[in-house]
Amino acid sequence: METPARQAKEDSPLPPTAQAAANKLLDGPVLHTLLSLAWPNAIAFSAGTLVAIAETSYIGQLGVESLAAMALVFPCVMLTMSVSGAAMGGGVSSAIARALGAGDRDRAESLATHALLIAVFFGLVFMLGMQMGGRQLLQLLGGRGDVLAQAIAYSEIYFGGAVLTWLVNILASILRGTGNMKLPSMMIVNSAICQTILGGTLGLGLGPVPQFGMPGVATGSLIAYSINIAIMAWYLFSGQSRIAPRLRGFRMQWPLFVDILKVGMVACLSPLQNTLTNLIFTHMLAVFGTAVLAAYGIGARLEYVLATIAFSVGIGSVPMIGVAVGAGRIPRARRVAWTTGLVALVVVGGLASAVALFPDPWVSLFTDNAEAHAASRQYLRTVAPFYAFIGLASAMYFSSQGAGNVLGPVLAQTARLLFIILGGWYLTSQAATAESFFMLTAASMILLGLLSCAAVALTRWGPRMTGAKGSLSLANAADK
Template identity: 25%
Template sequence: MASSSPRGSHLLTEGPIGRTMISFALPIMAGNAAQSLNGSINSIWVGRYLGEAALTATANANNIMFFLIGSMFGIGMAATILIGQAIGARDTERARKIMGTSATFFISLSAVIACLGWFMTDKVLRAMGTPAPALPLAEQYLQVIFLSMPFIYAFAFISAALRGAGDSRTPFRFLLMSVALDIVLNPLLIFGWGPVPAFGIAGSAMSTFFAQGLSLAAMLLHLRRKRHVLWLGRKDAHLLKIDLSVLRALIVKGVPMGLQMVLISLAMIAMISLVNAHGTTTAAGYGAALQLWTYVQMPAMAIGAACSSIAAQSVGAGRWDRVGATARTGTLFNFLMTGALIAPLILFDRYTLALFLPEGSASFEIARHLNHIAVWSFLFFGVTFVISGVVRATGAVIPPLLILGFALWGIRVPFATLLQPVIGMDALWWSFPVSALCSMLMSMAYYRWGGWRRARMMAAPERVAAPVATQSIAMPAEVPAQPPAPVADMSPEQQSRGPGPRDLDDELSEKAPG
């Protein structure tokens, strides 16, 4: 069996899981923090120097951009899992075919969005109720953002594909390049300097256009120079032809994962509406807490993404023992890393919240009170994110969507709405840990007793059964449920890997694929 990984990829099916997970998750978490910091810096330039109307314009336009990016999140995750399973099975031919179909789909879709968006910007902004003073500014900004969408989509897709191949560092390096360019170009293009004219608010969007475009070009050149397994050159043009089985998997499995982001966004809008009903003071306190929560949830999201990639490669390699270990390790790291952020935010909240609220603000104590109640929900949220990442790696995408939907819309929003007459405004804050705890318990129950191990991302290719090293994508349904063989009857490789595919708390019982 070949032990080397496909060119440019990193096998996540070997070595200590804890070390692998941390080294994979840290670049993702750092990248998320860098993007958040970049957004804050850009808002400072626009808000402080171009005025409130300009800041309102970018806020309205960015809502549309984030929706478009979030709507593609699921399909990007599907590509990550498909490529991860192929890399885990060391089936480079299949990984490259998935890469080609996904690239054609993403690029084509982004081009359509860019064209439609350019001509429909005004209608979209008016439909959102953008204030009249901000409308012309928002249109200038959003039209350039739409032109940037092919770069944004391509960069996000290639980053997802590389993570599926086990590489989170390369996307992080070029993401840092994009953030640095954006930070430098933003004031230059807004205000002008020397031969560079002042573009005003359009300059802020142009900085995104150039930063994304240049970073994407640099990443593609890097992949070409390294002759990465996922690099498709002119000789690989035939791989760009759409494979209908791959496309179907991207859509059928990706849309439910994308809907999770939609459910989260809609639930946040519903909660903000409930908070706004209590006045500006309460809304400001809630807004300050949200700023902190943006950073608190980053470890869970990064660990969840790492678990998904590790589990996907493990499924492809038939390493079900490693899938269970990934869930256990991810859960432990979530508690350690998320808890390490929550503790100082509670202990030193007078200083952290003061970053967002002026001295003597009536919102300050409200923010402290709600933060003490609600911030703990991210410990439970992290477990759900980890377990969802693991089970989705097999292709089980509907149950996590249903669990999240029920937790948000069957528990959180009704709890916050119906219990306000009973316990007052605290119903809003307690709805967060209550719904997060229920979501965690439902996810754990599905992990323990659900049929996610029998799920598939797509139909397995028709080929003669072969050792794991040359097999296409080892699916659980292809492995008969058998009692573990005596150690004496095992090959040296089997002895080193253990008696059989065992998961968290002996899950592979009668429900094991067979």
Template identity: 25%
Template structure:
């Protein structure tokens, strides 16, 4: 991403991420499709658990953002062996954090069900699902770390193929374990969770093997799994704002799910299906944002801030154009889109209202996510975090409460009362759209200020290897995906 035409290189880097993320949504779409054949309570349970499970998985956002920023900038600066060291510490941190979260989540699962508003049969189904999902957290974190490492090095295709294999495996297994086929019992929502567990386990195992092989542009050295306090501290420092960012998104999603649940099962089920469609747009824009992060990081590592900015501008414009077109298509056929998953007339009617409102803002959702990717690639994760906080907690949640439930303020002395409209569930849908437009405008203004161009790597870390003595480039002796690697004995003392 540091030389040549920007648009074609960005497309080459981004399309495997887009395809991989779209395939990743098969986990959710396949689960929802087959669970919809069980009961509306099962659909509502999975809908409520989507933001809750994402609350835990989003902790890995910090790990991913830090890994992409540091690996890409080290690669851009020519020190591939230092990038390898980042990978080792990333894997170590991923397992430790995910294990702690899995234990805490499992032990507190009943309290979590109460907080999110799951009641009656929905609560029972939700527990069956989330108990297994907690067990899969370490596997999920390992795959996220693997994907971030390869992405920082500029390889996005390998992870795409691995996502494809695991997503297809999940989709194939789902009907057997959810509905029961032959000797297999019908496990309902718990079967959906076990299918996801198996698919993620497959992806994590193959991902670790690929990193150990080291033939894909980055390598996991067993010696790098020893804790390195300085490097771990750097990963945490760069990554924690993105973790807080993920939590802000997740708590907002949980809060919105809780607000929706107060309008009944039809609104909850419609919201769950509508969010699945929105997740496709997030998948596309998130993937382009990840590619943008790599492009920005490598160019800042190569000390080319103007080229880094060009990467961000072109990626943002293309993503917004694509998502506005996709939103227009869904806006035309919202009922058809809803009936793919459910036939309940009440759910379909509410889903039509949701899609008709939210699709008009899909482009703004995507534009903000790409800009946040640019900030993360630069290591300016605090700015990306601030934008998420503003998007959800300054704009969306207050609007949702005011428009859905209504409020009134009386001006002292004048006795004039100002009241917000009590629109019910429709007010929640409008909060999504208006919040997206406002937060994109804020993100664009912040990006134009240009305070993100310094990068995060310490140039003192760019220690030349023996290759520089013979006229080579600083850093590792490998180039691209060449399997020829330096050994651990080639690495100078830090």
């Protein structure tokens, strides 16, 4: 007589490699499995940070107008990357992981194909939007004269290839949904290297290559994305991956679009709200002068660096939680979420607190102006310890993506935005000091972290699709 585990294995539609990977996500020690998924992301995002520094360096050689132009267009670039990668990409990873957790490989492969269609559609939307309204947007952000001209020159090339930006991030998200963190991370490192070499060569005109300026920098990025798209597409369609996007006999199914978009579209509100929060707070601090604005900018750079650590851990939790939810293992999914939150809280909080205690080495990287140095020291000592709650909120955001319900953490971001607006209005009416505004942003971080945790604790998690046989067979096989 066959054992239940053996029968479950035979009933499961997953091939042996995919079933083994799913069982590892289901049964592996939570902390060890989470860290094994997080470390490739940490290396990759660190490389991404370094390429941003390198890009700023060689753009600076083109002149101060080019630097200003890049600063003007950079928020649009980062918003595109955040929406296509962390937000919509998280929806893709979550849907695929939940399908694999339920033992439904056919659904996972169809979801991958639908994800590629979503990438092409939104890539075209971003391309047309920036081609038609890019000039007006850059003017609204303050672009004038040669700075505006260079920003438009960069924007026309970069957003002309917006489909490539979306495809590279969605392909990486498909792979992450299967639990494969290493290849997408290698692609980020590869992109960093290619962007640095190609962007510098085309932008500055090294060797026999003529100087193309800002359009050359943008072209370098698109070439790097194209290389990564070719590698990941080959890996997926050649059968090397645990799933392959379904092309033969493919037909569009609206429920599969909904499965991705119900997470991805809601998640897109988070980077939008975060950008709006930063813009509003910057406007509030502008009345205190250049030194205070510089202090906020230096603190924001630290927040960005630490956020990459939280992202690394959070993205690693998405397939673990998705597979667990798909297999009906809700207690494990929640254990993964709380472990992710604790890791992000401790690691980000520890590093940020170290900078708060010894801010001078960090501040000295950016300015030697005495007034800006003093304001930055005050800002970091007041705010930096509370970056831990930003890390916690990020972990809850990605955990909710894995579970397929991200509304709670997005509403927590909304509450923070309203808190900043109302608190800033009150402080302005009271002619408060800059330090009071620093305390306001610290309090908003605590609020965001606690509300994000409450959202995860109070939101019901559970399987959201059919395919009970696969779900039960894989869950039973893992429980034996």
